[in-house]
Amino acid sequence: MAVGKSPRRKDAVAKVTGRARYTDDLSMPGMLYAKYVRSPIAHGRVLHIDTQKAQSLYGVEAVFTFEDVPDKRFATAGHPYSLDSKHTDIADRRLLTGHVRYQGDEVAIVVARDRLTAEAAVELVQVKYEEYPVAVNAQTALKADTPPIHEGGNVIGSHRFEVGGMLEKAFEEADEIVESHYQTGVVQHCHIENHSTYAYMDDMEHIVVVSSTQIPHICRRIVGEALDIPWGRVRVVKPYIGGGFGNKQDVILEPMAAFLCMKLGGVPVKIELPREECFISTRTRHSTRSNIRAGTTKDGVLKGLDIEIFSNTGAYASHGHAIMGAAGSKSCNLYPRSVIKLKATTHYANIPTAGAMRAYGSPQVIFGIECLMEEAARAINMDSLDFRIKNVARQGDINPLKEKEILSCGMVECLENGRELIGWDAKKKAYKNQTGHLRRGLGVACFSYGSGTYPACVEIAGARLILNQDGSVHLQIGATEIGQGSDTAFCQMAAETLGVSFDNIHVVSTQDTDVSPFDTGAYASRQTYVVAPAVKQAAQELKAKILAYTALMTGQVPESLDLIAGNVVFANRPDKVVLPLDKVAMDTYYHKERGGQLTADVSYKTRTNSPSFGCTFVDLEVDIPLCKVFIKEIFNVHDSGVIIHPQMAAGQVHGGLAMGIGMALYEELLIDENSGYIYNNNLLDYKMPTCMDIPDLGCAFVETREPTGGYGNKSLGEPPNITPAPAIRNAVWDATGVKIDEIPMTPKTLYRHFAKAGLI
Amino acid sequence: MQKEITCTINEKQYVLSVDVRKSLLDILRDLGITSVKEGCGVGECGACTVLIDEIPADSCITLAVWADGKTIRTVEGESANGQLSKVQQAYIDAGAVQCGFCTPGMIMTTTAFVEKHKDCKVSREDIRKGHAGNLCRCTGYETIISAVEMCLKDSDNNDSGKN
Ligand code: FES
């Protein structure tokens, strides 16, 4: 039994010894370095560009401007291709642009023999701009007289639904209606490995792109689309990757690297972004402004939720058109017995492009909802935890949007578990009527999420198993290991179903689109859920082949045999070994008259998408004069179905919690309202938490068994990031009596609110 | 401009002619010592941490020429004869490795920390202070701090560095 245990990660030794090779650790002789020329203004047009000086610098191989790139627009979002023409991504980018839309937009690119020369040459490119008015937020971007950032205007999409009944009627039945306005800031992924990619050609036709990407197969398609080359001539290789969190679920550098390489005769060309450029010119999390209303009866039945939200996608669409729809629909599982109305508008602005980031819009939507639930509970004088328990999803509820039954749900148990862990009832009493500078508060918030993207997108996964000569088995998968531990989880699944020890399953961690089975990659917390059936089926098939072959060798009937711990045994006498697997394997390979390599190759489409659930509980202290929050205890409790690898699962929770704390208290990309200038695009001024800023982190699981999950499992990667912020905000309110409806709650923000409330 | 330097890297002697503009990070990576990662290049993230004469330093903001006469340790040198160091092993056992990009630098910081605090009582808070120069986005630091605790617990009668 391998599932449910915590064996050593497959990549652990490679990583602690420094032998794991990431994109930057692979280098080729003669590799050229490319560097972008970026716009210093946030909105405008290039009037004149002079590259002559740069071209003549020794060591510069080429300079390309926006006038030299194909006049072809392409979309960058890492979604699977859609056969439905109404459901395609927004193609609003060219490789370089003459119409600059944020501070940092790409007008030209220099290629040189080394990094320092490329940097020097960038400085020599002279560009004259005509400046346009800058719009950085919804208020200005959506004003009628604001010039459009793209043809067609500044609204890129809207999502609307009203489900579970009519909102108006639900509000008529409510005794209290509460309403508030919420705001969330721009945050960044801050994976420690920046974006890096290089491309080379082996012949005149095929191009190889090596990249730090979460989505090799999608990347192949987008490079093909952007450069108008058949997809089969593009090969994308993903080595070890130093974190992604959604920022590498987008195709950012790869088409350009491929373009340059093709232009320069197939020599290897590399683009690696320094941290400062990674901050502004990859992706961020959408900042949002929302107005939410909720109606509840006196005895705490949540009748309706009315969510209006504006989401700022910045200079280019990226995932913008999809995020609010996804976040809105995933949230419908949380309070499924209420009427839910959503009206979301996503718009362009002259700020860095927002894209996919851990939990894909849900943290922003849930922030508003869970802040307002606190308010609704207070309006009827009910404990906010009891209010949630009364209204959250239970097994058997119907998701009002999808009209699908919720087959497994441990939401109430998660809340009850958290109540115990944090000591809710006793502390609630103890923290009443505090005065003084230091005040304690308790907060809770809960969420629902999905396990993939179906039915919005296809969910396809691939797994291939190969029996080696020594009786070990190689697993090849299209899903990508990006640090979350998916390779290890898939090996556990294969070991479990096949009957071979975990140590005897080897995994190919590098994805290579010419070799790896097709899978769309790491996003939407999909991989363990949608890859599990593929691995399971491949393991079942290989096992059947092994048993059939052993039967052939020994004259037994296959049905009488089983494979356990690497031995073929009698099914009714598991202690009696018929043949060890290595003996069988050697025969399949080298017997002159029979056999052949035993493999199983499965491509599987998942047509379910089960919701996962969970919550954050926090106990904190607010130092009012210092305007600082100190977290004393924080727990996330999750229902992610059966936990495949408890240690790695806890790791996901810790990481998500910390990222959520960052979003709640510290992190924001600061952008000048008037000029679009970005103030803090580095790790010194952008406050990503260090270990001094993160408290001890607690986590617990309520293990339900999801019938549609290959091993009873549901999503886990992104969800831990969703609820820390609203839980912390609710606890700050509990402690101080001050309701803060914006994040991050930095000392500056807290000061503003505390001063207004007369606390300081 | 080139300058000749002599230094010891992972117990091997090197005589190197280095471009004076290059950082220690650059020349280590040029030598194939690629555990030393670049996350920012300006001393913010700690991914490039190496030990210089047993003191953790950001190799990205250390000029290569300053390494003249110094002894450098990187994670490549921490395991010997197929045996992981106590710190490397603790990182695995505690589940402190996710994407692994911060890991080599973090392990070097821990190695120096553990060697320095061999015989002292240390709190989790002390560990946090000692590792504040190394950013990790994956783990929330929880398991990293546990890994350090594990090393300190075991270090009572053992050498906490190499096996
Ligand atoms: S790369 Fe040296 S501190 Fe970030």
Ligand code: FES
């Ligand atoms: S393990 Fe990924 S940054 Fe630390």
